[in-house]
Amino acid sequence: MKRRQSKKGKQNSNSEKVIQEYDYHIPVMLEEVCNYLITDTNGTYIDGTLGGGGHTAEILERLSTNGKILAFDADEQAIEHCTKKFAEELEKSNSRLFLYNDNFIRACSIGELRGKVLGLLLDLGVSSRQLDSGSRGISHRVNSRLTMSFGSRGNTAEDLLDGADEKEIESILKKYGEEPFARVIARRIVQRRRAAPLRSTFDLRSVIEEVVPPHIVSKSITRVFQAIRIAVNDELGVLEKTLRGIIPLLAPHGRIAVISYHSLEDRIVKNVFRELADKNQDTPPELTIITSKPQPPTDEEILRNPRARSAKLRIAEKII
Secondary structure, eight states: OOOOOOHHHHHHHHHHHHHHHOOSOOOTTHHHHHHHHOSOTTSEEEESOOTTSHHHHHHHHHSOTTOEEEEEOSOHHHHHHHHHHTHHHHTSTTOSEEEEOSOGGGGGTOGGGGSOEEEEEEEOSOOHHHHHHOTTSOOTTSOOBSOOOSSSSSOOHHHHHHHSOHHHHHHHHHHHHOOTTHHHHHHHHHHHHHHSOOOBHHHHHHHHHHHSOGGGHHHHHHHHHHHHHHHHHTHHHHHHHHHHHTGGGEEEEEEEEEEEOSHHHHHHHHHHHHHHHOSSSSSOOOEEESOSSOBOOOHHHHHHOGGGTTOEEEEEEEOO
16 A cells, blocks of 8 residues: 655655656755745745756746746856746747746846746756856867857957967966965966967867876866856856846745855855844845854765765745
8 A cells, every 4th residue: 555645755756756857967056945935835936047948847846827937048058948848838839937048137127027926946057967068168078179168258268368368368267166276376377478368178188287286187177167157157247246146036035045155255245135134234134044053965965976075055035
């Protein structure tokens, strides 16, 4: 005789199904995010970082027929992937899902958002597909064109390293990568490009290897690639503008959930949440902080998905 599954058990089963079927990137802290974010199954929610659609799939699973989710991604390949993944839902005349090939900051102004939103999710991690395929030049492990842009529009890492002067490059490496060898790496980049411009990820990697001691070079490579990627996409600026800009669209008790992966992102989320929740200002606070400390993934999740190790989840709720 089969035991009747509880509602919670059913949700866990759904989450496991999403993870098992997910071939693009394992959604991080899936159960925790959805439990915090979804306060009304009839509401409208935004997945600002669609990726392979893991979080979106679970949110859809939990929404009623009246619920709605608007999902954004600057990467055309992510939109193409999810158009196929969610084809059955998208083909419905009353589809609950709307896909947008755009940066998540667009969620703050897009016309369809005239109604109030009950939740915004931002998973700020780079997708496993982008890291493993090297298609965007984000990974230093794959030799590819030095692009680093999440979408096909705008400047590239190649443009930045061609046009920025030594001081600008040094500043980017210090500010966004906290790289101790920023000065010598910037100087070497400028020296190298006089002979030939840096065109590939391995061109950039070789520059770093030339000037950083071998026993610590791998960490410098990671930091430099992170710094340039952040600068190319203005990731920190877009994050802060979105957190502030989405507030007018949130319904009372609407929530913002952000998963960050490095200290620079987490610091911005923490500071914006604290500022908007501060009761000691001239204006009334707009947010209540739900997670007093950032919530990490479980040990079980880290074993299943090592890339979740550095994830931190913060949640805030609108109060006015």
